[in-house]
Amino acid sequence: xxxxxxxxxxxxxxxxxxxxxxxxxxxxxxxxxxxxxxxxxxxxxxxxxxxxxxxxxxxxxxxxxxxxxxxxxxxxxxxxxxxxxxxxxxxxxxxxxxxxxxxxxxxxxxxxxxxxxxxxxxxxxxxxxxxxxxxxxxxxxxxxxxxxxxxxxxxxxxxxxxxxxxxxxxxxxxxxxxxxxxxxxxxxxxxxxxxxxxxxxxxxxxxxxxxxxxxxxxxxxxxxxxxxxxxxxxxxxxxxxxxxxxxxxxxxxxxxxxxxxxxxxxxxxxxxxxxxxxxxxxxxxxxxxxxxxxxxxxxxxxxxxxxxxxxxxxxxxxxx
Amino acid sequence: xxxxxxxxxxxxxxxxxxxxxxxxxxxxxxxxxxxxxxxxxxxxxxxxxxxxxxxxxxxxxxxxxxxxxxxxxxxxxxxxxxxxxxxxxxxxxxxxxxxxxxxxxxxxxxxxxxxxxxxxxxxxxxxxxxxxxxxxxxxxxxxxxxxxxxxxxxxxxxxxxxxxxxxxxxxxxxxxxxxxxxxxxxxxxxxxxxxxxxxxxxxxxxxxxxxxxxxxxxxxxxxxxxxxxxxxxxxxxxxxxxxxxxxxxxxxxxxxxxxxxxxxxxxxxxxxxxxxxxxxxxxxxxxxxx
Numbered sequence: 086x087x088x089x090x091x092x093x094x095x096x097x098x099x100x101x102x103x104x105x106x107x108x109x110x111x112x113x114x115x116x117x118x119x120x121x122x123x124x125x126x127x128x129x130x131x132x133x134x135x136x137x138x139x140x141x142x143x144x145x146x147x148x149x150x151x152x153x154x155x156x157x158x159x160x161x162x163x164x165x166x167x168x169x170x171x172x173x174x175x176x177x178x179x180x181x182x183x184x185x186x187x188x189x190x191x192x193x194x195x196x197x198x199x200x201x202x203x204x205x206x207x208x209x210x211x212x213x214x215x216x217x218x219x220x221x222x223x224x225x226x227x228x229x230x231x232x233x234x235x236x237x238x239x240x241x242x243x244x245x246x247x248x249x250x251x252x253x254x255x256x257x258x259x260x261x262x263x264x265x266x267x268x269x270x271x272x273x274x275x276x277x278x279x280x281x282x283x284x285x286x287x288x289x290x291x292x293x294x295x296x297x298x299x300x301x302x303x304x305x306x307x308x309x310x311x312x313x314x315x316x317x318x319x320x321x322x323x324x325x326x327x328x329x330x331x332x333x334x335x336x337x338x339x340x341x342x343x344x345x346x347x348x349x350x351x352x353x354x355x356x357x358x359x360x361x362x363x364x365x366x367x368x369x370x371x372x373x374x375x376x377x378x379x380x381x382x383x384x385x386x387x388x389x390x391x392x393x394x395x396x397x398x399x400x401x402x403x404x405x
Numbered sequence: 406x407x408x409x410x411x412x413x414x415x416x417x418x419x420x421x422x423x424x425x426x427x428x429x430x431x432x433x434x435x436x437x438x439x440x441x442x443x444x445x446x447x448x449x450x451x452x453x454x455x456x457x458x459x460x461x462x463x464x465x466x467x468x469x470x471x472x473x474x475x476x477x478x479x480x481x482x483x484x485x486x487x488x489x490x491x492x493x494x495x496x497x498x499x500x501x502x503x504x505x506x507x508x509x510x511x512x513x514x515x516x517x518x519x520x521x522x523x524x525x526x527x528x529x530x531x532x533x534x535x536x537x538x539x540x541x542x543x544x545x546x547x548x549x550x551x552x553x554x555x556x557x558x559x560x561x562x563x564x565x566x567x568x569x570x571x572x573x574x575x576x577x578x579x580x581x582x583x584x585x586x587x588x589x590x591x592x593x594x595x596x597x598x599x600x601x602x603x604x605x606x607x608x609x610x611x612x613x614x615x616x617x618x619x620x621x622x623x624x625x626x627x628x629x630x631x632x633x634x635x636x637x638x639x640x641x642x643x644x645x646x647x648x649x650x651x652x653x654x655x656x657x658x659x660x661x662x663x664x665x666x667x668x669x670x671x672x673x674x675x676x677x678x679x680x681x682x683x684x685x686x687x688x689x690x691x692x693x694x695x
Contacts, residue, residue, distance in 0.1 A: 112509050118501075121498040121501065124552075125552075129521060132549075132550050133525065136533075137526040140526050142533070201422060202422065205418060205419070205422065216681055217429050227614055227633050228666055228669055231666035235435060236435075241657065340614075361527070362528060366529075366619070371529055371533070379527060382525055382527055
């Protein structure tokens with residue numbers, strides 16, 4: 086498409102035309118490669134870049150009947166409405182808290198599991214433990230919720246029943262605001278800790294074994310080796326993951342939270358994404374929902390750029 | 406060299422990791438046990454059983470006879486197969502040219518693709534695009550919007566970059582065009598990565614519920630995960646599944662719920678051994694490029 090468009094323009098200056106002919110030649114030589122990419126590029130255009138253009142409705146009083154071309158422009162009014170909404174401080178607080186909990190209770194256990202597995206000398210034992218702990222990563226959040234339900238369902242769940250049998254009273258974890266966030270964290274840990282450890286194990290595997298031998302000769306014990314060789318060896322991976330995490334600081338995990346959420350725990354569990362979902366698709370406030378989405382994406386972008394810059398300054402290497 | 410404290414630490418490590426692995430397995434085991442325990446035994450034990458003395462498959466018979474679940478399984482299976490095929494074709498066709506430095510516009514395109522990992526239009530604009538394209542409430546709404554995963558694309562591109570250039574050049578000299586080179590030389594060499602990425606995509610589609618909730622309102626098109634969610638969140642299962650209520654009365658709703666969870670886990674368990682062989686490598690390739 087680009088090719089035909091460019092061809093219809095007549096080259097004017099001779100120098101320019103030579104350069105153009107050269108780029109035509111390279112386009113022609115790469116024509117099959119370009120053709121191959123079309124479906125993929127079309128996908129990115131339609132499902133990633135077109136929605137970015139759709140951000141415009143955040144600045145409009147979008148009306149389904151009038152569409153994006155005829156809806157009136159209102160500037161930043163929806164952003165103002167969003168910031169002033171009584172829900173805003175609440176969903177912001179919930180999002181940040183859940184996200185930070187996740188950051189702490191994912192990254193550190195992932196790394197600890199990798200460190201522990203790394204200390205195991207028996208190959209088959211290590212392999213069995215790994216195979217088992219990776220598994221839950223491939224189950225959907227709905228299934229994980231089903232499992233959580235089988236443990237904590239009011240009345241018939243395993244833990245609920247045990248509590249009753251032991252005379253500790255009625256337990257209703259699924260609808261208790263005090264336990265909502267811990268429940269998210271623990272189920273996330275169960276699902277993802279094994280998989281999260283893979284990347285640290287890879288980093289551990291790439292540490293030069295001679296370092297350990299040299300340290301042993303110098304009389305270093307297990308702890309000394311861990312402190313002076315192993316931990317510095319995985320520091321860069323940790324920093325990299327931290328940067329990526331920072332970029333999604335306002336992502337508290339729609340997939341999980343949406344399923345775990347119920348009317349009794351809205352106060353502690355409603356996050357930006359679930360709020361946007363309700364505003365947009367249930368109450369049809371498209372513009373306010375879109376404005377909130379834009380706000381979230383922008384903060385994410387700023388955070389990831391900022392974190393990358395800081396990482397470069399402090400540790401020498403960012404992600405780009 | 407191995408001291409006494411070393412041996413104690415080792416022992417503790419084995420015990421801890423062993424228990425950890427067991428605690429990962431136990432929830433899955435418990436779900437399956439709940440789904441096969443006869444109701445009389447559940448009642449006798451006050452609600453839960455760790456080791457059932459008898460086994461019944463009645464819950465499975467019920468859900469297979471229901472109106473919803475076989476349909477939902479069929480929809481999910483179709484989506485998974487069709488979408489994974491499209492995923493593999495389009496991702497390969499995008500990753501191969503972009504793995505070659507000579508492809509015109511390569512850097513710009515790569516930048517544009519990676520930028521989508523940093524910034525997106527958000528839920529609502531994406532939803533509107535799906536509506537405008539006429540995908541809403543069709544099975545395609547669960548297939549097309551996930552055509553390429555940028556993460557999988559990067560893994561594949563890295564893999565192609567790592568293939569020996571000489572073989573491809575030899576093919577060129579022997580008169581293969583780009584497409585013939587890809588088809589006859591590169592793809593046969595890429596079986597492991599295609600299997601890995603295919604499984605990643607496939608598992609993703611099987612587990613997908615977000616698109617089923619967002620883009621599909623027709624109950625007859627609901628994928629298994631959405632049906633499962635509706636089921637778990639309703640106290641009485643029979644209505645949700647349009648089951649024969651008098652028959653269901655003999656089974657507690659929990660038993661039917663757990664049987665459905667088990668059915669939804671099954672395909673994952675079946676592909677897991679194959680998956681497991683490959684994904685570590687895939688994740689590491691992806692990690693290098695970050």
